[in-house]
Amino acid sequence: MKTLADESLNKINLVGKLLDATFDTGKTQAGAPYERARLTVRVTQTYGGKEETSEIPVSMFATQFTKKGGTNPAYKSIQDLKGMRTAQEDGYDEADVISLTGTTISENAYVSKSGRVVDGWQLRASFVNKAKLNSVGSFNLDIYILGMKPEEDRDGDTTGRFIVRGALVTYGGKLDVIDFIVEDPAAVEFIENNWEVDQTVNIKGRIRVTSSEVVSEKSESSWGEDIPETTTRYIRELIITKGDDQGKDEEFAYDPVEIKKGLNARKALMEQLQIDAQGKGKSSGKAAAPTAKAKPNYGWEE
Numbered sequence: 001m002k003t004l005a006d007e008s009l010n011k012i013n014l015v016g017k018l019l020d021a022t023f024d025t026g027k028t029q030a031g032a033p034y035e036r037a038r039l040t041v042r043v044t045q046t047y048g049g050k051e052e053t054s055e056i057p058v059s060m061f062a063t064q065f066t067k068k069g070g071t072n073p074a075y076k077s078i079q080d081l082k083g084m085r086t087a088q089e090d091g092y093d094e095a096d097v098i099s100l101t102g103t104t105i106s107e108n109a110y111v112s113k114s115g116r117v118v119d120g121w122q123l124r125a126s127f128v129n130k131a132k133l134n135s136v137g138s139f140n141l142d143i144y145i146l147g148m149k150p151e152e153d154r155d156g157d158t159t160g161r162f163i164v165r166g167a168l169v170t171y172g173g174k175l176d177v178i179d180f181i182v183e184d185p186a187a188v189e190f191i192e193n194n195w196e197v198d199q200t201v202n203i204k205g206r207i208r209v210t211s212s213e214v215v216s217e218k219s220e221s222s223w224g225e226d227i228p229e230t231t232t233r234y235i236r237e238l239i240i241t242k243g244d245d246q247g248k249d250e251e252f253a254y255d256p257v258e259i260k261k262g263l264n265a266r267k268a269l270m271e272q273l274q275i276d277a278q279g280k281g282k283s284s285g286k287a288a289a290p291t292a293k294a295k296p297n298y299g300w301e302e
Helices: 073-082 185-194 256-284
Strands: 010-027 033-047 050-063 097-101 104-107 121-125 127-130 136-152 158-169 175-182 200-216 229-243
Touching (some): 010 050, 010 073, 010 104, 010 121, 033 136, 033 200, 050 073, 050 200, 073 127, 104 158, 158 185, 158 256, 175 185, 185 229
Parallel strands (some): 050 121
Antiparallel strands (some): 010 033, 010 097, 033 050, 097 127, 136 158, 158 175, 200 229
């Protein structure tokens, strides 16, 4: 069986229009110069019979030189990005279509104002190149199933969608826990009947990062005219569209004992995250600012 020394398959395919890019430089604690880039890619893709546009944030980070002293190709790629055209600076029609490679997904948890740790995720890329127009934002991952359940709305009613909570083994034996959504009713039925907790499975699907305006006119008052209130709802979801028929054979599956070790280490990290956030809140008088937006409380390809 696999151990925490065996990293999970973690592959992101991302091609789309470059909307914007920002950069900053600095030095690591060891004094190595580095550069960081944050960019947004607009992806329009069709799945489940519907076309959908997402604006997907990605980060890049690289030191200027490798450990052997040579030029770091990932650093050079960030320099190349600076010369590419963005929709923000050059207009959408003139913006470059880019392809990001060496891209992976990882957990990005943060502490909310109420002191609760909120699950999140982020994408990190190593290289960027100009590409032809072939828009896609997809993932191909091996996960260890920690839990599965029907999705419920705020009123406790089921939505028809299904949640698969999975663990990814990343560099250094670290365990990242991420929620995935299944939307297709046929896929939901298949997973409920064929997948089990503590199995290792491969999943493929689409990345969704969208927003929508929500208008509320509901009032508890019995008189007068309601004034509509508009709020923006941000949606960051990983939609499973395809996967293994059943759990992987023992040789290719993660050892539950190893996963438990990883979960215990992750629990300690989350507890420390809360302690650190409380300390910042006391020193400033304010709650620590989140590093990412929360996902909704807790998706087979054509």
